[in-house]
Amino acid sequence: MKKNSIKKIKEVGTLEELDRIAKMLVRRDFELSEIREKRDAELKELEKRNKEITGSRIALMNILEDVEKAKEKSEEERDKTLAIFDNFPEGLLFLDKENRISSANPDIKDLFGLDPEKIIGKRIDELGKSSLAPFIDILKESPKGIYRKELKLKENLILEISAIPVMKVEEKIGTLIILRDVTREKIIERLKTEFVSIVAHQLRTPLSAVKWTLKMILDGDLGEVSKEQREFLNKTYISNERMIRLINDLLNITRIEEGRFLYNVQKQSIIEVAERVIASSREEAQRRGIRFEFKKPRKKIPEVKIDSEKISLVFQNLLDNAIHYTKTGGHVKVSIDYLKDEEKIIISVKDTGIGILKDQQKRVFSRFFRGANAIKTETEGTGLGLFIAKNIVEAHNGKIWFESRKNKGSTFHFSLPTS
Ligand code: ADP
Numbered sequence: 001m002k003k004n005s006i007k008k009i010k011e012v013g014t015l016e017e018l019d020r021i022a023k024m025l026v027r028r029d030f031e032l033s034e035i036r037e038k039r040d041a042e043l044k045e046l047e048k049r050n051k052e053i054t055g056s057r058i059a060l061m062n063i064l065e066d067v068e069k070a071k072e073k074s075e076e077e078r079d080k081t082l083a084i085f086d087n088f089p090e091g092l093l094f095l096d097k098e099n100r101i102s103s104a105n106p107d108i109k110d111l112f113g114l115d116p117e118k119i120i121g122k123r124i125d126e127l128g129k130s131s132l133a134p135f136i137d138i139l140k141e142s143p144k145g146i147y148r149k150e151l152k153l154k155e156n157l158i159l160e161i162s163a164i165p166v167m168k169v170e171e172k173i174g175t176l177i178i179l180r181d182v183t184r185e186k187i188i189e190r191l192k193t194e195f196v197s198i199v200a201h202q203l204r205t206p207l208s209a210v211k212w213t214l215k216m217i218l219d220g221d222l223g224e225v226s227k228e229q230r231e232f233l234n235k236t237y238i239s240n241e242r243m244i245r246l247i248n249d250l251l252n253i254t255r256i257e258e259g260r261f262l263y264n265v266q267k268q269s270i271i272e273v274a275e276r277v278i279a280s281s282r283e284e285a286q287r288r289g290i291r292f293e294f295k296k297p298r299k300k301i302p303e304v305k306i307d308s309e310k311i312s313l314v315f316q317n318l319l320d321n322a323i324h325y326t327k328t329g330g331h332v333k334v335s336i337d338y339l340k341d342e343e344k345i346i347i348s349v350k351d352t353g354i355g356i357l358k359d360q361q362k363r364v365f366s367r368f369f370r371g372a373n374a375i376k377t378e379t380e381g382t383g384l385g386l387f388i389a390k391n392i393v394e395a396h397n398g399k400i401w402f403e404s405r406k407n408k409g410s411t412f413h414f415s416l417p418t419s
Helices: 003-087 107-112 133-140 183-218 227-257 270-287 308-324 358-363 372-377 385-395
Strands: 091-096 101-104 147-154 157-168 171-181 265-268 291-295 304-307 331-339 344-351 399-405 409-417
Touching: 091 107, 107 171, 157 183, 183 227, 227 385, 265 270, 270 291, 270 304, 270 308, 270 331, 270 344, 304 308, 304 409, 308 331, 308 344, 308 385, 308 409, 385 399, 385 409
Parallel strands: 291 331
Antiparallel strands: 091 101, 091 171, 147 157, 157 171, 265 304, 331 344, 344 409, 399 409
16 A cells, blocks of 8 residues: 555544544533533422422421410419419319319418428328318219308317309319318308397297286276277287297297207198198188188098298298288188109299299399389288298208299298108
8 A cells, every 4th residue: 555545544533533522522512511400400400399398398487486475474364363273372282083172272281281282182082081081072962063061170260162163164073172262251140140040039928927917908808998099009009919939939940050940840740731731821811802822631631740830931931932922812722732653742933923023033042132113012021931940941951932923923842751
């Protein structure tokens, strides 16, 4: 081969090589720009992520701050509740669902000499031998509604115990027990009762003397009495009788308060007791132009265990009211029914009188209550009769209730158990 041809071949080879290298460089450049684009996209993505993370961090910090604030607030509330619990001027115990003492305030120590720290966490039946023992039974009853009971712990310590179920929505979460020292109130109450009792006894004797003297004069035992004198003496006699009735009511109330009211309980026929009282009421009704009716049960009814003197007082009070609060031309009806299945006798006194105003009906059995309409028609009256009647009936394990409508009449009922 000639020298020139060899040189040409060599040149052509180099050019091809260069062309290949140039192509490769172009391809590489293309690849590199692709990589760059990808990296840029990734960088953008990273930036976006970073922003999101920063946002989330801030949100998290805010949430944490809120949680911290809520925690502080709830701790503040808890401290406030604890401070109220500790400073409450009465003994407080909180029992959980299992009757375990979960809180007790310092007054518990004053009342029972027990260190609250030592009883917290204990179930009340584990405290059997402690000074809380006398009222463990009361607490164990774990009431459904509010439950109240008085308890004499020792000579100079009477407590009023209130147990209140604590509810969260519908569920009972425990019982709050409030222990109130009522010793002072009880002493004052006793002194007041004793005072009323002494005064009433002292007044009864001279009033009885006045009654009998007036009666002798009115009967003419001490000589002739003129018409005018008789009129005055009659009025005095009626006023004196009213005073004797009031004194008797006061004495009955003091006996109720002292818890010594029933002392002559015997099995007897309620019809006989009713008939004795009804005889005098029938006359009084006739005098006032009121029709009087007594509906006895058709079948024989069992005898009941009663203090007949006291049950007569209930009859008398109900009959007096029915007659006094019914106008001339009205009607009073007494009925006695025996409910065998329920083992009780129900006595009802129905009248067609002035009735009791609806908004006053709740107070009818409370001491000294007198209806606004009753005061207008019947100025006499102590407002004690129904209070006494209720106490007597309840002491016999019976119930007393009524229905009444203004100007239509009232029906008072009381029940007595036969078993
Ligand atoms: P008193 O009759 O001496 O006022 P009560 O205790 O017997 O006392 O009665 C209390 C009140 O109840 C009466 O004053 C009267 O307002 C009302 N009340 C009782 N019974 C009747 C009745 N049958 N009809 C209307 N009101 C009555």
